[in-house]
Amino acid sequence: MRPSEYFLAHIWLVPLFPLAASAVMLLFGRKLSNSLVSVFCVGSVALSLVYGFGAIFQLIARPAAERVVEFALFNWIPAGPMHTTSGHLVNFNAQWGFLFDPLTAVMVGIVTGVGFLIHVYSIGYMAHEGGYYRFFGYLNLFMFSMLTLVLANNILLMFVGWEGVGLCSYLLIGFYFLKKSAADAGKKAFIVNRIGDAGFLLGIFLLVGTLGTLNFSELRGAIVAGHFAVGDAALTAIALLLFAGATGKSAQIPLYVWLPDAMEGPTPVSALIHAATMVTAGVYMLVRTNAIFAMAPRALAVVAVVGAVTAIFAATMGVLQNDIKRVLAYSTISQLGYMFLACGVGAFSAGIFHLLTHAFFKGLLFLGAGSVIHAVSGEQDMQKMGALGGKIRTTYLTMLAATLAIAGIPPLAGFFSKDEILARAFRANHALWLVGWLTAGMTAFYMFRLLFLTFHGTSRVPHEVERHIHESPSNMTVPLIILAVLSIVGGWIGIGGRFERFLEPVTQSAPASTAGETPEAALMIASVAIALGGIGLAWFLYIKRTELPDKIAASFGGLYRLVYNKYYVDQIYDAMFVNRTKDLGLTLGAFDRTFIDGLGVDGTGWLTRATSVISIFWDKWIIDGIVNLVANVVRVLSIPVRWLQTGRVSSYAGFIVLGVLVLLGFYLHAAGYTLANLRP
Amino acid sequence: MLDRIVFDLFAGLAILSAILVVTRRNVIHSAIFLITALLATAGIFLQLHAEFLFIVQIILYVGGIMVLFVFVIMLVNLDVALHQMQFRRQWWVGLLLAIALGAETAAAIYIGRLGLPGPETAPPASVLEPNTEMVGHALFSAGGYMLPFEIASVLLLVAMIGAVVMAKRRT
Amino acid sequence: MIGTGHYLFLSLALFLIGVVGVVTRRNVIIILMSIELILNAVNINLVAFSRLVGSVEGQVFAIFIITDAAAEAAVGLGIIIAFFRNRETVLADEMDLLKW
Numbered sequence: 001m002r003p004s005e006y007f008l009a010h011i012w013l014v015p016l017f018p019l020a021a022s023a024v025m026l027l028f029g030r031k032l033s034n035s036l037v038s039v040f041c042v043g044s045v046a047l048s049l050v051y052g053f054g055a056i057f058q059l060i061a062r063p064a065a066e067r068v069v070e071f072a073l074f075n076w077i078p079a080g081p082m083h084t085t086s087g088h089l090v091n092f093n094a095q096w097g098f099l100f101d102p103l104t105a106v107m108v109g110i111v112t113g114v115g116f117l118i119h120v121y122s123i124g125y126m127a128h129e130g131g132y133y134r135f136f137g138y139l140n141l142f143m144f145s146m147l148t149l150v151l152a153n154n155i156l157l158m159f160v161g162w163e164g165v166g167l168c169s170y171l172l173i174g175f176y177f178l179k180k181s182a183a184d185a186g187k188k189a190f191i192v193n194r195i196g197d198a199g200f201l202l203g204i205f206l207l208v209g210t211l212g213t214l215n216f217s218e219l220r221g222a223i224v225a226g227h228f229a230v231g232d233a234a235l236t237a238i239a240l241l242l243f244a245g246a247t248g249k250s251a252q253i254p255l256y257v258w259l260p261d262a263m264e265g266p267t268p269v270s271a272l273i274h275a276a277t278m279v280t281a282g283v284y285m286l287v288r289t290n291a292i293f294a295m296a297p298r299a300l301a302v303v304a305v306v307g308a309v310t311a312i313f314a315a316t317m318g319v320l321q322n323d324i325k326r327v328l329a330y331s332t333i334s335q336l337g338y339m340f341l342a343c344g345v346g347a348f349s350a351g352i353f354h355l356l357t358h359a360f361f362k363g364l365l366f367l368g369a370g371s372v373i374h375a376v377s378g379e380q381d382m383q384k385m386g387a388l389g390g391k392i393r394t395t396y397l398t399m400l401a402a403t404l405a406i407a408g409i410p411p412l413a414g415f416f417s418k419d420e421i422l423a424r425a426f427r428a429n430h431a432l433w434l435v436g437w438l439t440a441g442m443t444a445f446y447m448f449r450l451l452f453l454t455f456h457g458t459s460r461v462p463h464e465v466e467r468h469i470h471e472s473p474s475n476m477t478v479p480l481i482i483l484a485v486l487s488i489v490g491g492w493i494g495i496g497g498r499f500e501r502f503l504e505p506v507t508q509s510a511p512a513s514t515a516g517e518t519p520e521a522a523l524m525i526a527s528v529a530i531a532l533g534g535i536g537l538a539w540f541l542y543i544k545r546t547e548l549p550d551k552i553a554a555s556f557g558g559l560y561r562l563v564y565n566k567y568y569v570d571q572i573y574d575a576m577f578v579n580r581t582k583d584l585g586l587t588l589g590a591f592d593r594t595f596i597d598g599l600g601v602d603g604t605g606w607l608t609r610a611t612s613v614i615s616i617f618w619d620k621w622i623i624d625g626i627v628n629l630v631a632n633v634v635r636v637l638s639i640p641v642r643w644l645q646t647g648r649v650s651s652y653a654g655f656i657v658l659g660v661l662v663l664l665g666f667y668l669h670a671a672g673y674t675l676a677n678l679r680p
Numbered sequence: 681m682l683d684r685i686v687f688d689l690f691a692g693l694a695i696l697s698a699i700l701v702v703t704r705r706n707v708i709h710s711a712i713f714l715i716t717a718l719l720a721t722a723g724i725f726l727q728l729h730a731e732f733l734f735i736v737q738i739i740l741y742v743g744g745i746m747v748l749f750v751f752v753i754m755l756v757n758l759d760v761a762l763h764q765m766q767f768r769r770q771w772w773v774g775l776l777l778a779i780a781l782g783a784e785t786a787a788a789i790y791i792g793r794l795g796l797p798g799p800e801t802a803p804p805a806s807v808l809e810p811n812t813e814m815v816g817h818a819l820f821s822a823g824g825y826m827l828p829f830e831i832a833s834v835l836l837l838v839a840m841i842g843a844v845v846m847a848k849r850r851t
Numbered sequence: 852m853i854g855t856g857h858y859l860f861l862s863l864a865l866f867l868i869g870v871v872g873v874v875t876r877r878n879v880i881i882i883l884m885s886i887e888l889i890l891n892a893v894n895i896n897l898v899a900f901s902r903l904v905g906s907v908e909g910q911v912f913a914i915f916i917i918t919d920a921a922a923e924a925a926v927g928l929g930i931i932i933a934f935f936r937n938r939e940t941v942l943a944d945e946m947d948l949l950k951w
Contacts, residue, residue, distance in 0.1 A: 647947030650768055650882070654874040657777045665784055673791045687853050691861045698865050698888050702872035716947050717865075721891050724861075728902045730910050733894075740917055745887065745924045752928040753880060756935050764942065767875050770884055774874030778867045789859055796855045803905035814907045815914070825911055832918045839922030846929030849936075 007054030008069050011100050014051050014108065015147035018042040022140035029133030041136035042119045045112065045143055052112040056105045067505060070153050070217060072097035077156075082212065085234065086226050090212030099153035099216060106352060107150035107284055110359045114276045115143055117479035121367050122268040124476040125374065135175060135266065142168035147276050150284065154214040155204055158285065162200070162249065166193045172273065173265040185261035193260040196248015203241030207292075210234045219291040230295055239292050239299035242285065243306075250282030252310045257570055259333055263325040267370030270325060275332050275362040280355045283339045287348045290507055294346075304344020304428070306637045311337030315442040319449070320564045323380050324369050327450050331406070333364060334439060338421055341436060347424035348507040349500040354417035356411040360490045361414055364483035368399040371472045371480065372454060377465050380451040384462065389455035391469045394409040394477045396455045398484040403451045405487040407444035407531045411492035414616040419527055420494065423520050433523075440527055444534030452542040497533075518642045686727050694720035705766055707753050711746060718742050731803045732812045858899035863929050865892035877942045890920045 021044035029037060059067050072095035079093035100108075119139065124403050126135050145164025152158040167190075174186025208214060211222040228235055246252070251259040262274050274280070284301070286293065293300050311334045318330035342351035373380055375392050389396040405414040418440060426433035459466065493499055500507075541549050553560045562568070575628065644655065668674075697717035704710040722737040768774070789796075808814060818824040865888055872885025894913045901909025935941055 300814050543764060645949075647949045649879070649946065650774075650874055650877070651941045653882075654774060654777060657774075657870055657874060661777065661784060664781075664788075668784070668788050673788050675787070683853055687857065694861070695864050695868070696926070698868040701884055701888065702868055702876065702881070707878060710881050710884055714887065717888065718891065721895060724895055725898055728898050730898050730913075733898060733910050733913055736914060736917060737894075740921060741887075741891075745921055748924060748928060749880070749884065752932060755932060756880070756941050758941075764877070766877060768877055768944070774871050777874060778871045781870065782863060782867045785863055786860070789856065789863075793856065796859075797900070797903045798855055799853065799903065802903045803855040805902070807905045808902070808907060808910075811907075811910075815910055818907050818911045819914070821900070825915075828915060832915055835922050836918065839925050841926040843929040846926065847932045 002498065005058045008058045010051060011055050011069070011098055011151065011423065012073055013110070014048045014055070015144045015151065017047045017051075018140040018143035018147070020044065022137050022144060022454075025133050025137030027138065028135055029374040032133060034127070034132050037133045037136050038123050042116070042123065044140060045116045045119045048143065049112040049116045049149065052108045055100060056109055058103055059100060059102070059436035064501075064505070067102055068091040068217070068268065069100040070097065072153070078387060084212040084226070085209050088212060088226065090222075092208065092212055092214075092464060094154055094156045094214055096157060097153035097215075098151045100151065101506055102503050103284075103287060103352065104150055106356060106503070108147070109141070110280075110356060111146050111150060111277050114359050114363050114483075115146075117482055118268050118272045118276075118363065118367065121271075121370075121476050121479040122266075124473045125268055125370055129266070131175070135172075136235060138168055138175070139269075139272070140169045142172070142273060142278075146281070149281055153216060155207065155216070155289070156214050156246050158288070159200065159204065162245075162281060162285075163197070165273070166190060166197070169193070169262070169273055169278055172269040173262045174264055175269065179264070181261075182264040183265040185258070189258040189262050192255050193248045194486040196245045196255050199241045199243075199248070200245025203238050203245065206234065206238045206241060210238060216288055223291055223295060228295060231297060231671065235292055236296040236299050238288075240302065241396050242289060242292070243299065243303055246282030246286055246340070247306065247336055248282075248283075250279050250340070251333050252282075252306055252337065252340060253313065255589070256310065256314070257573060260326055260329045260566070263323070263329050267325070267366060267373065270328070271363050271366035271370070274329070275366050279332060280339070280359070281342065283336070283351055283355055286340070286343045287352055287507065290343075290348050293334065293343070300344050300346065302344075304341050304425075304432055307337045307340030307342075308432050309337070310334070310343065310427075312435050312442070313337075315426060315439045315446065316563055318568050319442060319446045320560070324372065324382050324385075324450065324454065325366075325380060327446060328362070328365055328369060331365075331443065331447065334443060335362065335406070338418065338436065338439075341425060341432060342421040345424050345428035347421060349503040350417070350420040350424055350501060353494050353499050354421055356493075357405070357413035357487070357490050360483055360486040361402040361412075364398060364402040364480060364487055365406070367476070367480055368395050368402065371395040371476055372399075374472050375459060375469050376633075377468055379461075379465060380453065384460055384465075385454045386457045386613075387455070387459035387460075387462060392471045394480065397426050398477075398480040399451065399455070401484040401487050403447045405491075406447050407535060408440055408527055409531055410528065411491070413489070414477055414486050415528075416491035416494045419520075419524055422527055423523050426523055437527060437530060440601060441534040444531040445538050448535045448538035449542055450537060456543055456544065461653075470512050542632045545658070683727070687724070690720045690723035690727065693717075694724065706762065707758055708750070711753060713750050714749070715742055718746065729808055730811060733816045762838050855899070855903055858895065860945070862892045865889075865895065877944050879931055879941050879943045879946070880928075882943060883924065883931075887920060887924065890916055901918040 018041075021040045024040060025032075025037065032040075059069070074096050075093065076096045077092075077094040079091045081089055082092045083089055119136075122135065122139070126132055129135070144164060145161045145168055147161075149158050149161025149165060152161060170186045170190040173189050174183045176182045177186075204214070211219065211226060213219070213222050223235075248255040259274060259279070263270055264634065266274075293303070314330045314333035314337065318327050318334065321327045321330060335354070339351040339354050339358070342348070342354060371392065372385070372388065372395060375395070376385060379385065401412070405412040406414045408418045410416075422433055422436050422440070425436050461469070565571075643651075646652075694717050697713045697720060700713040701710045701717060704713065718737065718741050722734050722742075725734040725737060819829050820826060865876060869885045869888035869892060872888065873882050876882055876885065894916055897909040897913045897916070899909075901907060901913075931941065938945065939944070
């Protein structure tokens with residue numbers, strides 16, 4: 001690297017600034033004042049922003065062919081020879097390494113840029129909350145994890161960041177941990193994520209076994225060296241497993257259920273983590289490993305279908321929600337579906353483009369919603385809002401910009417990215433395009449429903465709250481304004497395929513879209529038309545004839561209830577998985593109590609007592625018995641001796657006579673007077 | 681012939697009296713029968729031409745020892761003893777022992793009867809005449825039993841002192 | 852003629868009766884009397900052999916025995932009186948102070 005590339009050489013500092021601030025917060029944060037905390041944490045992100053953008057500019061300064069910087073900080077898992085499944089001998093190692101190429105540049109830009117704005121916003125939003133230092137500590141820890149994720153040069157290090165953001169998501173969703181619903185939401189997020197991560201890990205293992213390397217830059221080479229055919233079973237399996245991890249992190253079917261509940265966290269958290277950055281990690285991962293996906297068309301088909309179905313499914317649920325943040329949550333799921341649809345049809349750069357624009361307008365929408373909630377003293381139900389447009393003008397105008405962007409109205413950002421995806425989808429499969437097109441209409445509808453219910457119409461705000469309606473302070477409104485500007489102009493970066501060319505070294509796909517410009521015009525008109533149609537319908541139902549929504553709901557009672565209750569998916573999951581796991585736990589607990597405690601512990605106790613009974617028996621009857629036996633033997637032996645000691649003279653005389661008898665007999669015998677001589 | 685009758689008479693009297701001594705309940709009766717037994721024994725002595733011993737037996741044994749016995753019997757309270765059990769519980773043990781001893785001795789005598797001096801080989805009775813002088817000679821001559829005689833006197837002295845000490849009341 | 856056996860068996864009979872008396876009777880005075888019987892039996896034996904052998908030593912021995920019997924009777928009766936003063940009994944069974 002040339003000496004002028006200071007920022008590129010020091011890219012490893014970018015994650016470290018927030019890590020240092022987070023460490024300080026979590027060790028000493030309690031004793032620091034709010035302003036000191038703000039300086040530390042927002043300052044560290046500001047430094048990351050400076051270094052990050054510095055690196056981006058220095059990368060762009062390089063010629064297109066040289067736009068990749070890769071170096072390792074240290075050797076994490078040392079090299080070792082291993083055989084892949086195809087019999088090749090490779091030298092496997094995993095480093096703590098950094099890769100900075102165009103894709104990384106985009107991601108770093110989003111993470112540091114939007115992250116910085118949200119940090120500034122949080123100073124105002126969280127000013128009156130308890131645990132100020134804790135919030136910023138976790139938020140900075142998140143920044144470290146996310147930056148590690150995007151800067152990693154191998155899947156293993158990316159997984160470290162992946163897990164780190166999952167952890168921070170849990171910590172921040174459950175920030176208000178005293179509230180049970182918040183704590184439960186945090187657990188749900190972490191557990192559902194974990195299910196996806198299991199697939200991700202299996203994919204990593206299979207990847208190591210099949211290709212022998214985890215480094216992104218070596219993937220294409222390894223595939224070529226392994227002489228894999230397109231549609232190879234192992235590669236398809238790897239792709240599907242990696243996608244499973246992505247569904248967890250990026251809230252696709254079937255692992256999306258945590259994202260609506262994650263709205264329990266503070267609004268800046270929802271904005272940063274669940275709109276702009278963390279949830280996009282799945283898309284990023286897919287694009288990074290696009291070499292594998294390119295070799296597995298069936299996996300890509302699965303990705304596209306899942307993305308499309310998720311998009312329309314989430315959109316239907318978003319139509320009926322009344323909580324302002326829930327609508328945005330379902331909207332996020334839906335937009336992520338668009339990104340996966342893009343990847344699924346091979347338009348990886350289109351997916352990243354939509355990721356970029358989505359970060360702008362969705363982040364803005366969440367921050368704006370936070371500003372609205374702040375204005376109405378914490379109320380989140382849109383049915384209790386209305387006619388706020390005149391009272392909080394800045395918030396209203398910025399949210400209007402964001403809503404127009406997400407609806408896909410040109411020339412705002414969302415139009416360009418969404419249109420790119422729909423065009424590529426049309427080229428791949430008309431059915432996919434249809435689903436995407438209908439979803440676009442529904443998106444426009446429910447987003448403008450949100451806008452009208454909140455800022456227009458008659459005021460349904462309770463009297464007490466109405467008196468306190470006020471605009472947010474400048475540290476909250478300035479980020480809104482900046483993001484609004486980006487939502488408006490951010491899409492122009494993709495005009496003429498410039499964005500796609502920028503990412504070409506990574507995606508290996510030339511902007512073939514330049515070829516078919518003309519049919520694209522018809523598609524563009526179609527998308528704008530349906531978007532306007534959605535806006536019109538929303539205006540009709542929520543401005544003109546406000547009594548209609550309720551009537552429609554009443555007449556479609558069953559269907560309304562089904563969608564309003566989110567198709568009872570949460571309840572189904574509960575019955576199928578959650579309660580079954582709890583049952584397993586109870587069974588194991590009962591087993592533990594009966595066998596381990598009963599037989600094991602209590603049994604051991606019983607056994608000890610039984611042994612002691614035997615021991616007592618032995619001691620009492622046998623040991624003591626022997627002692628008593630000895631005494632009794634002595635007693636019995638003494639009986640004849642006792643006879644001699646009667647104390648009576650006559651007995652002694654008798655014994656004397658007996659003695660005489662014996663002695664006489666002895667002497668007579670000795671003298672020859674035996675019984676034999678008795679014959680006459 | 682006369683010998684025979686005299687012997688049988690005295691022997692029978694002696695044995696009978698002896699049995700009665702051992703079996704009487706009243707102690708005085710036993711004493712009286714002992715006297716008769718001793719007198720019968722004296723008669724046997726006479727028949728054996730031991731005149732001195734005959735007189736000594738009567739004077740000493742009967743006249744001395746038995747008188748002493750009778751005195752003591754009267755000193756001791758015998759009314760109580762009269763009603764108590766006279767023989768020991770296991771009297772048959774004593775009887776058995778005596779019979780055994782008797783059988784053993786009788787067998788020994790029978791086996792060795794040929795070695796015993798008989799009346800045929802006996803010198804005539806005139807060898808022991810005059811009896812008293814001969815006993816006196818044997819007792820008092822230096823080649824005789826002078827020393828045992830003196831020791832016997834000491835024995836009598838000791839016995840006398842002992843008896844007095846024993847029976848003395850402690851004041 | 853009266854043979855040696857006659858005298859021997861007479862002596863033996865008296866001796867045995869005396870033994871029975873010593874071992875069997877409870878009254879200690881009668882036990883002493885039985886002892887006198889035994890001594891007499893011995894005397895008869897000695898005197899018989901003195902006549903049959905023709906020596907006067909047997910009779911001398913018998914005199915000694917009589918002397919001894921006298922002494923022994925005197926001391927024995929003295930003991931009986933002393934004991935009777937203490938224990939009020941003349942039964943040998945009750946004179947069992949040597950018994951544990």
